[in-house]
Amino acid sequence: MLKIENLHARVEGREILKGLSLTVNAGEVHAIMGPNGAGKSTLGNVLSGREGYEVTAGTVTYNGIDLLALEPEARAAAGVFLAFQYPVEIPGVNNTYFLRAAFNAQRKVRGEKELDSMHFLKLVREKLKVMQISDELLHRAVNEGFSGGEKKRNEIFQMAVLEPQLAILDETDSGLDIDALKQVAQGVNALRSPERAFLMITHYQRLLDYVVPDFVHVLADGRIVESGDKSLALKLEEHGYVGIGEGAAA
């Protein structure tokens, strides 16, 4: 589904990604771990098309197409979703209205029928139930005045409604207490399916106790320096990032 090859990217003139390669297949859950400054969030931002990230070399192929050539909205319509590390507050834009605009915009691009507000609301209520989120959230402005936990849950809720094929979770676990973490994990688990892949970017191992990954990769200095199964995450938890990937880097 996703094939990243030798990806180099800069931010403000500084090279952050230095030859990252990664293959993700449908149905898989990949965890990307690494110390601060390794390039974890840059990867998420490059994949979702944020401005200010300059790709200087390498390719990203998504379902056979050049993902990097697409505008952010086209990537979304193609099924790529980024759960933000810092979801943006948008005063004056109602959460439901926003989500329906996004939902219908994506369907329009894919040549599917748009949903009217009644049918959309029905769909949204079903998803709320699965995510165990109160419908009070629907009536508020996007993320405005939300607590840290509510913002992250709102990201997962949006993901549930938009049903992406490739979901990138950028430090979705950061800043959550254990109850909020469990809720977010439960939401993610509910969305796992053979057609959908997840890329979970995280600093800590604890999210992986609740969302068990198929693969764990260690990102250091702009490259993946070690890959393994979930036991790699446990090893990191015990020993930290020191010594990881030494001599393994290509």
Add this chain to the structure above:
Amino acid sequence: MSQPAPLPLVESLLDAPLPDSGIAWLDTARRENREAFASAGLPDTRVEAWKYTALRALAQRRFANGDGHAQTRKVDTASLALPGIDGPKLVFVNGVFRADLSVLDSLPAGLTLQPLSQALQGDVQPLRFALSRHYRETGDAFARINAANASDGVVLRIEANAKIDAPVQLIFVGAAAEAALAWHARNVIELGEGAELTLIEQHVATDDQTHLATLVSDIELREGARLQHTLLQNAAIGASLIRRSNLRLHARAQATLHVLELGGALVRHDLHAQLIGDEAQLDTRGVFMPHGRQHIDTQLAIRHQALNTRSSSKWRGVANDRARGVFRGAIVVAPGADGSDASLSNKNLLLSPSAEIDTKPELEIYADEVKAAHGATVGQLDERSLFYLRSRGIPQAEARALLTAAFCRAVLDDLPNEALREHLSTLLVAHLPT
């Protein structure tokens, strides 16, 4: 001021014969205001209040005086209707009252509503204070010419303690004529003690034209009166519209204004409010959205002149293309107006690098125990918000429109009439760049 040059605008406005009312004090006031206009002419940008609004281009144009065919101009009544709003309605076409388009039957008890042209046939004493005014500043050129030349407009009076449920609509229509016209309207509105009114004022156009209109409104709120005033300006894109509203609030009176400025080529609104009675309260909310080459200038001046008065003003500006927005918000807390609370904010959005907004909040305080806050910003759409929306699949243009509409709606959200709020929101969205 030096001797004014013989500008085409001034010449053509002075060409108009003065209306003859047969009322001595009124004819005198008209003549004197005209003389003041003739000798002082137009303000230039050295006059502080006109610093950002140059009249050079307008001054080179000529306008025919009034519309002799206003009674027969075709106006699509459907275009005047506001969805979900019924009630009394006074309609003017190119400044002339149109009985056929107005709704004046079965007026609620306590409401007097008639065109000025008719009111001048009856007891004119209550109008004397407003209509015999002299304007002293060079910046008042258009108020002077309005005082001299206006022969129609709105006279609205609410008896003490009358609460008028249905909103009253005042509609000023600009209609294409054989030539570009200058037309004028003079409105006198008074709410008696404890009276309540919802007023909807609209400036609309049936088709494109390049008329010049001046409107002067006096609005007096007696003790404890309450006014909800919505002002929707959607004039023809080529029209020039110069308005002045004078509000006076007596003790415990409350006025709330919602203003939406969308149309017009050159638009100016001087909105002057005096809080002259203790505990008077004024809330102003407004959005101006010039695009193309429009120029929209709002001059808000609020004077706190009594104890424990409160004013709050929230204005948003959005300029696109090569358009220009001007906002001046001047608040004065006069000596003795102790315990006053005044706040003003003006946030602006530039959607294009060639657009310009000049904003100037001013605060002068001469009293004690005053709470005051004011601020103004000019910026662009937030890139982070834009990316957030796009990352969810919303195309760039739509995302920009969504954010811009939200930015504007923030100040119109407290409009209590839901149908009206919806209508303003629809107009606003229709006005957004695509």
